[in-house]
Amino acid sequence: xxxxxxxxxxxxxxxxxxxxxxxxxxxxxxxxxxxxxxxxxxxxxxxxxxxxxxxxxxxxxxxxxxxxxxxxxxxxxxxxxxxxxxxxxxxxxxxxxxxxxxxxxxxxxxxxxxxxxxxxxxxxxxxxxxxxxxxxxxxxxxxxxxxxxxxxxxxxxxxxxxxxxxxxxxxxxxxxxxxxxxxxxxxxxxxxxxxxxxxxxxxxxxxxxxxxxxxxxxxxxx
Ligand SMILES: Nc1ncnc2c1ncn2[C@@H]1O[C@H](COP(=O)(O)OP(=O)(O)OP(=O)(O)O)[C@@H](O)[C@H]1O
Numbered sequence: 001x002x003x004x005x006x007x008x009x010x011x012x013x014x015x016x017x018x019x020x021x022x023x024x025x026x027x028x029x030x031x032x033x034x035x036x037x038x039x040x041x042x043x044x045x046x047x048x049x050x051x052x053x054x055x056x057x058x059x060x061x062x063x064x065x066x067x068x069x070x071x072x073x074x075x076x077x078x079x080x081x082x083x084x085x086x087x088x089x090x091x092x093x094x095x096x097x098x099x100x101x102x103x104x105x106x107x108x109x110x111x112x113x114x115x116x117x118x119x120x121x122x123x124x125x126x127x128x129x130x131x132x133x134x135x136x137x138x139x140x141x142x143x144x145x146x147x148x149x150x151x152x153x154x155x156x157x158x159x160x161x162x163x164x165x166x167x168x169x170x171x172x173x174x175x176x177x178x179x180x181x182x183x184x185x186x187x188x189x190x191x192x193x194x195x196x197x198x199x200x201x202x203x204x205x206x207x208x209x210x211x212x213x214x215x216x217x218x219x220x221x222x
Contacts, residue, residue, distance in 0.1 A: 002028040002051065002161070002192060007060035009046055020046040021216045023060070028194070030065075030160070033187050035203055036196035038213035044196040045089055047213065048165050051194065052086045053077050065160050082109055085159035085191075087167045091150040093138040099125070099149050100134030106157035124152040127182065129175070143170040151179060155186060162186060164195045168202060180206050 009021040020043045028034055036044050049055040050062065053069060062069045067080050085106070093102050100121050107117045125131055128148035138146055147170040154162060162183065168176035180202060187193045194211075197203065203210070212220035 001030045001032075001063070001065070002026075002194075003061075003063040005061045007050065007057045007062055009043075009050060009055065010058045012058075019216060021050075021057075024213075024218045025060075026211060026218060026221050028192055030192055031187065031190045033184075033193045033208045034195075035208055035210040036194055036213070037203070037210050038219075040198075042213040043216040044213055045165055046216075048086075048163050048194070048196055051161075052084060052163050053081050054086075082106065082157075083160045085154035085157065085162045087147075087150050087154045087162075087164035089165040089169075091138075091146045093146055093149055093153075095138055097138075098134060099130070099136045099138060099141070102138065102149055103134075103152045103156055105153060106159075110157060120156055121152075124156045125149075128152045129178075144172065144175065147171060148175070148179075151182070155182065158186065158189065159191060162191050162193045164193075166197055166199075167195060168197065168199050173201070176202055177205065 005025050007021060007024045008019060010019045024047065036047065038044055050057055057070055060070065064080060065083055067076060069077060069080065103121045103124055104117050107120060121134060125133055128151055130145060130148055138149065141149065147167065151167060167179060171179065176199065183193050183195065209222060211218060
């Protein structure tokens with residue numbers, strides 16, 4: 001589960017220093033689903049970075065999957081990160097690794113046997129419509145293909161928490177729907193899912209509870 005109490009975040013480096021999140025509090029039970037909505041600059045990506053443990057809150061308390069992250073030490077956060085899948089807005093594929101090695105990363109961090117990893121990567125790439133592309137370099141892929149590799153990497157280890165930042169922005173409509181089917185399937189198996197999006201037709205097609213941010217404040221939860 002996710003539990004935030006009065007979480008604030010301040011970008012305090014550089015001339016653009018500003019408070020991006022103000023005293024955010026909400027809970028999502030394990031296996032819950034939330035859209036993360038709000039205008040550009042509302043703080044959606046910032047909140048996802050906190051939830052994905054790639055930034056630390058300036059104030060407040062956050063518990064993820066039973067760990068009080070705002071007090072946890074680095075080794076505990078590293079272990080916790082392996083239980084979370086993240087689809088980054090800019091995909092964040094490792095350019096020096098092949099497509100297959102990018103997707104395999106979460107399973108390699110769990111020390112799974114290589115033959116099991118190869119089978120899982122092949123199946124996952126097939127699911128996202130990229131069967132047989134294991135050896136390609138990410139740079140040789142289109143934006144939409146890279147986004148699907150990022151999705152495959154985020155879900156291959158069936159994370160307990162899945163965070164996705166605009167995961168359909170480079171995808172065609174049918175691919176976006178397929179991606180939501182994948183997320184729904186994981187959600188039905190117990191993964192907590194949080195998806196930030198501007199894609200209104202997707203939200204209408206897949207109605208769900210939403211966290212609405214505006215100006216760094218949580219203005220609606222329901
Ligand atoms: N590195 C940074 N330094 C200073 N301010 C930043 C930095 N990154 C983001 N911000 C500011 O924090 C606020 C929230 O940005 P954020 O990217 O979280 O919004 P968002 O809701 O995800 O927007 P979008 O929908 O356009 O992706 C904005 O005012 C933004 O300008």
